[in-house]
Amino acid sequence: MLGLMQDWPLLLHRIIDHAAIQHGGREVVSRAVEDGGLRRTTYARIRERALACAKRLTREGVKAGDRVATLAWNTERHLELWYGVSGVGAITHTVNPRLFPEQIAWIIDHAQDRMLFLDLTFVPLAERIAARLPSIERYVVLTDTAHMPETSLKGAVAFEEWLAESDADFVWAAVDENAAAGLCYTSGTTGGPKGVLYSHRSNVLHALACATPDFLGLSSRDTVLPVVPLFHANSWSLAYSAPMTGAKLVMPGAKLDGPSLLELLESEGVTLTAAVPTVWLGLLQHLETKGASLSTLKRVVIGGSACPRAMTEAFETKYGVTVSHAWGMTEMSPIGSFCSIKPAYAHLEGDALYDLKVKQGHPPFTVEFRLTDDAGVDQPWDGATQGRLKVRGPSVASAYFRREDEPILDDRGFFDTGDVGTIDPGGYLQITDRSKDVIKSGGEWISSIELENVAVGHPDVLEAAVIGVPHPKWDERPLLVIVPKPGRTPAREAVLAFMSGKVAKWQIPDDMVLVEAIPHTATGKIQKTALREMFRDYRLPA
Ligand code: AMP
Numbered sequence: 032m033l034g035l036m037q038d039w040p041l042l043l044h045r046i047i048d049h050a051a052i053q054h055g056g057r058e059v060v061s062r063a064v065e066d067g068g069l070r071r072t073t074y075a076r077i078r079e080r081a082l083a084c085a086k087r088l089t090r091e092g093v094k095a096g097d098r099v100a101t102l103a104w105n106t107e108r109h110l111e112l113w114y115g116v117s118g119v120g121a122i123t124h125t126v127n128p129r130l131f132p133e134q135i136a137w138i139i140d141h142a143q144d145r146m147l148f149l150d151l152t153f154v155p156l157a158e159r160i161a162a163r164l165p166s167i168e169r170y171v172v173l174t175d176t177a178h179m180p181e182t183s184l185k186g187a188v189a190f191e192e193w194l195a196e197s198d199a200d201f202v203w204a205a206v207d208e209n210a211a212a213g214l215c216y217t218s219g220t221t222g223g224p225k226g227v228l229y230s231h232r233s234n235v236l237h238a239l240a241c242a243t244p245d246f247l248g249l250s251s252r253d254t255v256l257p258v259v260p261l262f263h264a265n266s267w268s269l270a271y272s273a274p275m276t277g278a279k280l281v282m283p284g285a286k287l288d289g290p291s292l293l294e295l296l297e298s299e300g301v302t303l304t305a306a307v308p309t310v311w312l313g314l315l316q317h318l319e320t321k322g323a324s325l326s327t328l329k330r331v332v333i334g335g336s337a338c339p340r341a342m343t344e345a346f347e348t349k350y351g352v353t354v355s356h357a358w359g360m361t362e363m364s365p366i367g368s369f370c371s372i373k374p375a376y377a378h379l380e381g382d383a384l385y386d387l388k389v390k391q392g393h394p395p396f397t398v399e400f401r402l403t404d405d406a407g408v409d410q411p412w413d414g415a416t417q418g419r420l421k422v423r424g425p426s427v428a429s430a431y432f433r434r435e436d437e438p439i440l441d442d443r444g445f446f447d448t449g450d451v452g453t454i455d456p457g458g459y460l461q462i463t464d465r466s467k468d469v470i471k472s473g474g475e476w477i478s479s480i481e482l483e484n485v486a487v488g489h490p491d492v493l494e495a496a497v498i499g500v501p502h503p504k505w506d507e508r509p510l511l512v513i514v515p516k517p518g519r520t521p522a523r524e525a526v527l528a529f530m531s532g533k534v535a536k537w538q539i540p541d542d543m544v545l546v547e548a549i550p551h552t553a554t555g556k557i558q559k560t561a562l563r564e565m566f567r568d569y570r571l572p573a
Pocket residue numbers: 217218264333334335336337338356357358359360361362365391448449450462464465554556
């Protein structure tokens with residue numbers, strides 16, 4: 032027997048409709064890509080312009096199932112387009128501009144995108160690769176006529192001019208809630224990048240799950256600054272969960288440096304912000320140099336790569352800001368877990384609290400975990416046994432775009448994340464490594480993440496990375512690579528001595544080298560492949 036409740040498909044346009052009706056006057060503030068100034072609009076106005084976008088897209092011939100690409104920063108225009116595209120049943124393909132031009136050309140071609148909307152910043156890049164983008168019929172620059180550059184891009188027009196030919200007299204497309212709405216490619220360190228195709232339903236459920244109190248915990252009283260870009264897997268749901276809850280949005284545009292972020296955090300009264308650790312490194316350094324404080328910020332969400340314990344402690348003890356360590360991946364829309372404090376741990380303080388907060392946390396409803404060994408045998412949740420982390424849920428990929436016949440799920444429908452970790456009896460996940468980065472020493476696994484976390488706590492260390500290097504007896508041993516703080520030259524012995532007692536003796540790196548910079552991927556993670564390449568000829572001291 033079926034229930035007798037209404038059939039109300041979970042479509043993304045309902046989010047912006049709700050924001051406009053219930054929180055219509057709530058502001059969306061953006062740093063303009065043109066001149067760095069601030070532009071102000073509201074959810075009501077964003078909805079109107081999203082409807083106009085949808086109507087204009089229809090006139091361009093864009094229809095349900097078509098892909099529309101963006102190469103764009105977080106701004107209100109990107110958001111209008113984001114809702115406009117899914118509002119006609121088409122698919123927003125947010126392209127990560129930090130990828131190599133060859134990869135960008137490859138994925139736009141692979142996705143067969145029909146139009147490309149791009150910020151001024153990326154016009155030269157698009158011109159360079161345009162000849163390799165035969166599927167793109169028209170380019171729209173996310174600016175106004177006054178700032179429109181001379182360009183050879185096909186049919187190029189300024190977004191404001193393009194939109195001015197339209198109006199909000201449009202009815203959102205009534206597509207199935209399982210219809211595709213968004214496309215994001217993983218950075219693809221091995222093989223070509225892989226496309227993750229989100230649906231209306233998966234994104235709505237993900238945003239709902241993320242908004243709950245143990246996770247993003249958003250309310251209409253919050254002011255949210257998503258530093259994490261729309262092109263990094265739906266800005267960790269914030270472009271949906273903020274309007275869904277009526278939180279004010281502050282979009283940082285192209286300026287993600289410490290001083291620019293601090294200015295926005297303070298001038299707009301931001302209460303919650305989210306980004307990868309490297310961004311926060313920049314902000315913390317700036318705060319320290321300036322002797323500044325954070326007067327309104329309550330919570331910072333840190334994920335995308337492991338949040339070092341020292342970073343959590345700095346935010347919490349020096350600035351009174353609560354850190355939520357989050358883990359996830361493009362294939363999960365992307366959030367998989369959040370480290371919020373369950374009641375059994377509410378009494379923890381000091382070191383014991385930070386021991387917990389260094390973990391990646393527990394999953395929201397809609398995400399299930401499974402831990403197995405290489406043979407697929409379930410491993411105990413004892414906080415010590417490492418295993419391959421597998422996930423299942425309505426916002427987890429079931430296959431990659433245009434590779435639908437390649438199975439990616441195990442016998443029970445779980446997706447192998449490629450991450451290795453432990454789960455403790457309280458249900459908290461701790462990621463110890465990517466399966467390909469874990470250091471295999473004498474049959475034991477050493478977590479590069481754990482070593483990095485400890486090393487970065489040394490007062491002279493700015494950033495740390497650990498890779499495995501060949502060893503005649505142990506197969507691999509850890510090599511610590513560090514970027515020192517400006518003006519410091521920490522000695523190898525001092526840093527290794529600092530680490531001793533904080534990790535097992537046999538896990539202490541065999542050597543340490545200083546570098547000026549550690550390579551990062553397009554999503555801000557330490558690029559272990561590039562680092563291993565840098566140290567290909569390195570030999571451990573005898
Ligand atoms: P991406 O799809 O680019 O977001 O990358 C996902 C991968 O980033 C995950 O599979 C992890 O290896 C890594 N990652 C994300 N968040 C964390 C975290 N909090 N700690 C450690 N690794 C993380």
